[in-house]
Amino acid sequence: MNSRVTAEPPFRRARRGHGRPTLHDVARVADVTRITVSRYLREPDLVADETADRIRDAIAQTGYVPNRQAGQLASGASKMVAALIPNVGHSIFAETIQGLQEGLRNTGHELLLASTDYSLEREEAQLHALIGWSPGALIVTGRHHTPEAIRLLGDVQASGTPVIEIWDCSHDGELAQFCQIGFDHDAVGRAMARHLVDQGHRTLAYVDSSVAEDYRAHERGEGFAAEARAAGARVTILRAAAGDVFDAGRQMLAKLRQRPNKPITAVAFANDHLACGALMEARERGLVVPSELSVLGFGDFPLGRQMRPALSTVRPPRAEIGRAAASALLRSISSGEDVVGEILPWTLIARDSTRSK
Structure with missing residues (x-):
């Protein structure tokens, strides 16, 4: 007696997704092509107003978040500005951070903060980690760094990425290797x-x-x-x-x-x-x-x-340092020219705790 054996089809593992809304989802809801959605995300002024309205509604409806990392790989330009601050919880630096955020607002750039805790060795380690992400600009506090950190900052600057030292400036004829925005x-x-x-x-x-x-x-x-x-x-x-x-x-x-x-x-x-x-x-x-x-x-x-x-x-010019640094790096990124430093004014305020003897 002949028996027919039916071979089982090879097992196919279902493709796993990340579960997030995609560009395709936005295009489907907006009834446009993916190319049109991509163009709107890059240069919204090139998309007709009625189409732009539909894409905005679709983004809101689907909850789509653009993949900035993929955009960076495509364009070669990062929108991340990395800032290394001695202590992000210290009130003297809080206004500088706020000034940086204000200066970068609505420019497409986002601020990434790291706290060095006043440690040059920690700053060096953080630079090694951050540079791997190819930030669009690097801001460090002060002009004192380890030799390795100076080498890293020099390599970043040589590649065309703006590097700024804030809260400090050279004096007594000391030559500055990097742009400085601060005071003496x-x-x-x-x-x-x-x-x-x-x-x-x-x-x-x-x-x-x-x-x-x-x-x-x-x-x-x-x-x-x-x-x-x-x-x-x-x-x-x-x-x-x-x-x-x-x-x-x-x-x-x-x-x-x-x-x-x-x-x-x-x-x-x-x-x-x-x-x-x-x-x-x-x-x-x-x-x-x-x-x-x-x-x-x-x-x-x-x-x-x-x-x-x-x-x-x-x-000290706490907030002014942040705003000036943001303005300087944005001008540099836009023009492709070297970032320009600035010495900012400070004020001695005589109150009742000091007076003529």
Whole structure:
């Protein structure tokens, strides 16, 4: 007895999709071709108004999100701007980040942030990771980097990608390898010292940041000391303790008051938070500011304005740095020319915590 054997067809695995709406879905709902949808996404002005309205409605209806990575591969241009900031949670950099976002708004470029935590080694590692994504522009904070980071930034710049160093600028004839948008921290420190010397103080102190790689605060301290000594004043440089900055400010005031011989009559702090901690400690000790001790900060944070006495300070161009950096890199990307740096103004604000003796 013959039996017929029926062979089973080879098993075919169903093709797995990512489940997201596609360009084809938008074209089907809008009743246009995929080429028309693609043209609308790249250059909407080339699509007729009625067709553009249908495509917009279809995108909203399907929830389609364009694949930017695929677009980058096709055009060779990235819309990602990568920015490396020392501390994205620190209020002094928050306005710079906001300025960057405002400057890039409605330009098709998006901001990618990374926090270096003031570590040059971490910055180097982040550059290795970010460069692999071929960002459209790179923004780093400050002009101090590891040799490897400098090499990486130089290679990126040589390839035509804008590189900007923010919050800093070279001084004393130092040549800048990359575009800089910021200000001279040495000059700020000198102005802080002049302000206190002009008030009649001759025994001064500068309380530096506790962060070893906060080079900008250190440069302000160096400028402060140089200017004060040139004016014939005595200067003491102290490093704040690590940890809570307000507590550190309190501790530094206590340490300064332990010097009975030639007592310090004026102190400048690396930032307003340290200075505000010192003002709180002075109040608890019954120390009268500024008649017994003048206090000067840096940053112009809202808290300093609310202290009693109100804190004298330096107002840096926090938001202006972000907006200027965004504007400079967009001009460079548009024109293909080198990005142009800019030195921005800062302001020393004399309030009630410093006054003539």
